[in-house]
Amino acid sequence: MMTKSSVAVAMSGGVDSSVTAALLKQAGHRVAGFTLRLRDGDSDGSDSAGRVCETLGIPHHELDVREEFRRLIVEPFIGEYLAGLTPNPCVNCNARIKWGLLWNYARGMDFEWFATGHYAKVEIGQNNEVRLLKGLDPLKEQSYFLWQIPIELLRVTMLPLGVRKKTGVRAIARELNLPVAEREESQEICFIPGNDYRTWLNDLYPDPDGKTRMGEMVDRSGRVLGLHSGCHLFTIGQRKGLGLGGGRKLYVTGIDPRTRRVEVGGEDDLVRSELMIGAVNCLSPRLYNAASRLTVRIRYRDHGVEATVDRMGEDLLNVRTGEPVKAVAPGQSAVFYDGDQVVGGGVILPDWL
Amino acid sequence: MRRIYFDHSATTPVDARVVAVINEFLVEKFGNPSSLHSFGREVKEALEDARLKVAGLLNCSPSELYFTGGGTEADNLALIGYAVKNRDRGDHIVIGGIEHPAVKNGAAELEARGFAVTRVRPDHYGEIMPEAVAEALTGKTILVSVMHVNNEVGTINDIGAIGSLCRERGVTFHTDAVQSYGKVHIDVRAMNVDMASVSSHKIYGPKGTGALYIRDGIEVQARAFGGHQEGGVRVGTENMPGIVGLGRAAEICADEIDSEAQRLSSMRDSLHRRITAELESVSMNGHPSQRLPGNLNLTFHGVEGEALLMELDQEGIAVSSGSACSSGSTTPSAVLTAIGLSDSQAQSTLRITLGRGNTREDIDYAADVIVSSVKRLRAMAGDMVVV
Numbered sequence: 001m002m003t004k005s006s007v008a009v010a011m012s013g014g015v016d017s018s019v020t021a022a023l024l025k026q027a028g029h030r031v032a033g034f035t036l037r038l039r040d041g042d043s044d045g046s047d048s049a050g051r052v053c054e055t056l057g058i059p060h061h062e063l064d065v066r067e068e069f070r071r072l073i074v075e076p077f078i079g080e081y082l083a084g085l086t087p088n089p090c091v092n093c094n095a096r097i098k099w100g101l102l103w104n105y106a107r108g109m110d111f112e113w114f115a116t117g118h119y120a121k122v123e124i125g126q127n128n129e130v131r132l133l134k135g136l137d138p139l140k141e142q143s144y145f146l147w148q149i150p151i152e153l154l155r156v157t158m159l160p161l162g163v164r165k166k167t168g169v170r171a172i173a174r175e176l177n178l179p180v181a182e183r184e185e186s187q188e189i190c191f192i193p194g195n196d197y198r199t200w201l202n203d204l205y206p207d208p209d210g211k212t213r214m215g216e217m218v219d220r221s222g223r224v225l226g227l228h229s230g231c232h233l234f235t236i237g238q239r240k241g242l243g244l245g246g247g248r249k250l251y252v253t254g255i256d257p258r259t260r261r262v263e264v265g266g267e268d269d270l271v272r273s274e275l276m277i278g279a280v281n282c283l284s285p286r287l288y289n290a291a292s293r294l295t296v297r298i299r300y301r302d303h304g305v306e307a308t309v310d311r312m313g314e315d316l317l318n319v320r321t322g323e324p325v326k327a328v329a330p331g332q333s334a335v336f337y338d339g340d341q342v343v344g345g346g347v348i349l350p351d352w353l
Numbered sequence: 354m355r356r357i358y359f360d361h362s363a364t365t366p367v368d369a370r371v372v373a374v375i376n377e378f379l380v381e382k383f384g385n386p387s388s389l390h391s392f393g394r395e396v397k398e399a400l401e402d403a404r405l406k407v408a409g410l411l412n413c414s415p416s417e418l419y420f421t422g423g424g425t426e427a428d429n430l431a432l433i434g435y436a437v438k439n440r441d442r443g444d445h446i447v448i449g450g451i452e453h454p455a456v457k458n459g460a461a462e463l464e465a466r467g468f469a470v471t472r473v474r475p476d477h478y479g480e481i482m483p484e485a486v487a488e489a490l491t492g493k494t495i496l497v498s499v500m501h502v503n504n505e506v507g508t509i510n511d512i513g514a515i516g517s518l519c520r521e522r523g524v525t526f527h528t529d530a531v532q533s534y535g536k537v538h539i540d541v542r543a544m545n546v547d548m549a550s551v552s553s554h555k556i557y558g559p560k561g562t563g564a565l566y567i568r569d570g571i572e573v574q575a576r577a578f579g580g581h582q583e584g585g586v587r588v589g590t591e592n593m594p595g596i597v598g599l600g601r602a603a604e605i606c607a608d609e610i611d612s613e614a615q616r617l618s619s620m621r622d623s624l625h626r627r628i629t630a631e632l633e634s635v636s637m638n639g640h641p642s643q644r645l646p647g648n649l650n651l652t653f654h655g656v657e658g659e660a661l662l663m664e665l666d667q668e669g670i671a672v673s674s675g676s677a678c679s680s681g682s683t684t685p686s687a688v689l690t691a692i693g694l695s696d697s698q699a700q701s702t703l704r705i706t707l708g709r710g711n712t713r714e715d716i717d718y719a720a721d722v723i724v725s726s727v728k729r730l731r732a733m734a735g736d737m738v739v740v
Binding site for chain 2: 007020023024027113115121122158159160162163164167168172174175
């Protein structure tokens with residue numbers, strides 16, 4: 001049986017979420033747009049989303065979450081970097097801000113469904129099982145960023161762009177004369193200008209005496225090769241900006257915030273085939289089923305490798321990969337797939353934990 | 354899993370009867386048709402026999418038929434070979450606005466070499482109207498090239514009318530008959546066609562073989578230089594397994610053309626009726642009646658064509674979005690947008706092309722799968738919420 005329903009659409013003011021709202025409106029749902037105010041001085045997105053809602057003739061609500069965004073996303077992001085991790089703020093923002101604060105607010109207004117412009121699919125199977133699947137467009141596919149959404153919230157989620165391609169979405173925006181059709185792709189991390197987190201972090205939280213964050217650069221045997229001005233400046237696998245001069249190619253192979261030591265080594269030292277994953281969110285029992293043939297992606301632009309998963313605790317996994325993986329960065333998300341289905345995900349834990 | 358091939362405009366499986374003759378010429382009759390000994394003579398005889406069969410289905414003389422390495426080569430030879438050879442007579446070419454890339458890009462190459470090219474816009478059925486072709490002709494026009502059947506929407510052009518107006522105006526007329534040959538009647542004499550390209554792999558023959566009919570008296574410049582084969586127009590030792598395969602494939606088509614056209618049209622219409630009866634917002638592109646028997650080109654509004662294609666593929670059904678020759682590109686089909694579809698409609702379109710191996714059971718199964726897949730995708734897209 002088909003019915004029309006009420007849908008709250010998270011609108012950033014960009015092309016994707018605008019077309020999402022337009023498609024759901026066209027399909028006859030009662031649709032309203034919700035835009036988050038995340039930071040001071042950030043009103044472009046909201047203005048743009050407001051114009052789109054006006055064009056579509058749907059209500060537009062703005063939600064001021066500046067305080068919560070700072071507390072739940074930006075500060076943990078900084079903390080993780082200072083702790084030598086490589087954070088994934090978009091994953092957290094989806095779970096805590098969009099499917100958290102925004103959806104709670106909309107649900108309070110009696111909306112039955114929540115929609116975003118992510119390129120991933122949510123399907124409810126005949127056995128009433130909810131499945132999160134990769135999006136159709138291989139260039140835009142975003143299921144990686146959604147692993148942290150609780151399964152019961154995916155059940156009330158609509159992702160209309162999961163079965164579409166970006167080119168088609170732009171075409172729809174043009175044909176509907178949405179005032180966002182030619183807007184550019186948004187940048188990687190929305191709160192960091194130019195995607196240069198190092199400058200941003202140093203400006204925001206300068207080292208009080210220039211020495212507090214300083215540490216040693218060491219080789220695999222512990223020999224000191226030089227000094228650095230903060231663990232947060234490094235990511236596992238990083239090659240540039242090590243300040244170690246020429247010679248053989250060196251990469252960051254380890255970061256220990258307790259001793260503030262950054263370890264470097266050759267390309268071979270970056271490779272590993274066993275990982276510990278914490279903060280696991282299970283989206284299908286197949287995550288723990290020994291018969292499943294799983295693959296794991298350890299970063300967004302990653303095709304994935306075969307993985308064997310052992311459950312070590314409530315939300316702790318030991319993962320062995322079928323082939324060695326390179327530059328595993330603690331703090332990043334490890335997302336598990338069975339074919340196209342996301343069966344769960346977690347955060348890659350550092351060795352020192 | 355059941356597998357159904359519904360992409361016969363992309364290519365066809367080789368008919369078992371054709372395979373038999375190809376094998377014979379791969380293994381036993383391997384001679385070079387130019388050799389004087391018996392090994393060569395028996396093959397030369399088969400070469401001329403194949404020519405007779407392929408020519409028969411066009412109603413041209415065998416001496417007017419030249420084997421090529423496929424449809425694209427035949428189209429290029431016709432356009433570029435003719436224009437270059439006859440440049441002293443004029444420098445203007447007219448082509449249809451939704452030609453296959455073999456003609457479209459062949460004409461672009463001529464443009465780069467200083468020829469002027471006019472592209473005639475199709476009507477909303479994808480037909481190139483003879484009056485529009487007439488309007489495009491100038492005193493400097495030496496060649497008109499309009500496809501017989503469009504490879505995406507399946508519309509059949511009135512080649513006879515375009516042929517006679519070109520004949521009256523003294524302009525040479527080429528048609529790309531790759532999609533129609535063996536499926537729709539074509540008579541180059543009656544239709545006043547001066548050159549026509551055909552391909553083997555669209556008619557259950559092997560890939561890499563085609564032919565160009567060049568009316569007696571029309572001169573083209575060879576595109577390659579070497580021996581004396583094919584009257585010097587297309588030189589190099591003949592691809593005998595391919596050529597005898599094409600010959601046999603043409604012979605089978607000649608026998609079955611009317612019954613097969615009727616069978617495919619009827620199955621196509623059943624599929625169309627079932628889909629439109631059970632799904633809302635589906636429209637057909639191309640001409641409602643004047644179309645290739647097995648071609649069904651449908652826009653499933655609100656559904657991404659490629660998503661549907663992949664759903665069907667998982668159920669074993671092979672269809673295409675646009676034509677195989679233009680898939681992989683990120684822009685929507687130029688044919689569909691030229692006949693008035695919006696970009697998003699073009700991206701919601703699939704081409705289903707039936708052929709010899711398909712049965713009534715295939716149609717029933719495919720209709721079930723298409724209907725349920727479209728409903729599912731529409732539900733996932735938030736179009737209708739399943740509760």
